[in-house]
Amino acid sequence: MTTAVFPGSFDPITRGHLDLIKRASRLFDHLIVAVMVNTSKQPLFTTSEKVAMIQAEVAQLSNVEVKAATGLTVDFMSQVGATALVRGLRNEQDFGYERDIAWMNQSLNADVETVCLLARPPYAYFSSSLIKEVAKMGADITTYVPTAVAEKLLTRLQEQSNG
Numbered sequence: 001m002t003t004a005v006f007p008g009s010f011d012p013i014t015r016g017h018l019d020l021i022k023r024a025s026r027l028f029d030h031l032i033v034a035v036m037v038n039t040s041k042q043p044l045f046t047t048s049e050k051v052a053m054i055q056a057e058v059a060q061l062s063n064v065e066v067k068a069a070t071g072l073t074v075d076f077m078s079q080v081g082a083t084a085l086v087r088g089l090r091n092e093q094d095f096g097y098e099r100d101i102a103w104m105n106q107s108l109n110a111d112v113e114t115v116c117l118l119a120r121p122p123y124a125y126f127s128s129s130l131i132k133e134v135a136k137m138g139a140d141i142t143t144y145v146p147t148a149v150a151e152k153l154l155t156r157l158q159e160q161s162n163g
């Protein structure tokens, strides 16, 4: 049985992430979506909020689990018995970034194989950060994130602007 881990910050989960999760769930026996802390990003949602939001969106996918994870992705993968690390590639910039991380992860643990899935249009054109930017300016973001996530995002942005 092959277990794969799809790690990310998911702040918040987007329709692009969900497309990758669905596609990866067909490639592997068991897929764990790992909500990680990206130390270079300031999150809008807590890890447990993100886990709950993703769980609600993947409830129909029987081989997908969602977990919070801290520390090195390769250490988390050893703990859960995963050998494949799934990432998405949207563009050339993602490629450079993912190539370096994939090299480092394999250097840290030679059993880890990174599998990059090419993001499909229109998902390839947006990120959680860009969605947060346009949401702050009042744009309708339901094209980019599930409705329940859009509601939580708007509530959080309102809470922030109120103080």
Ligand code: ADP
Binding pocket: 007, 008, 009, 010, 011, 014, 015, 016, 017, 020, 038, 041, 086, 087, 088, 089, 090, 094, 119, 120, 123, 124, 125, 126, 127, 128
């Ligand atoms: P991280 O901080 O680890 O990059 P993200 O949540 O931003 O976390 O992204 C997690 C993974 O999902 C990355 O591999 C990224 O390339 C991919 N990804 C992000 N947004 C999209 C999208 N819109 N479509 C497809 N893949 C995406």
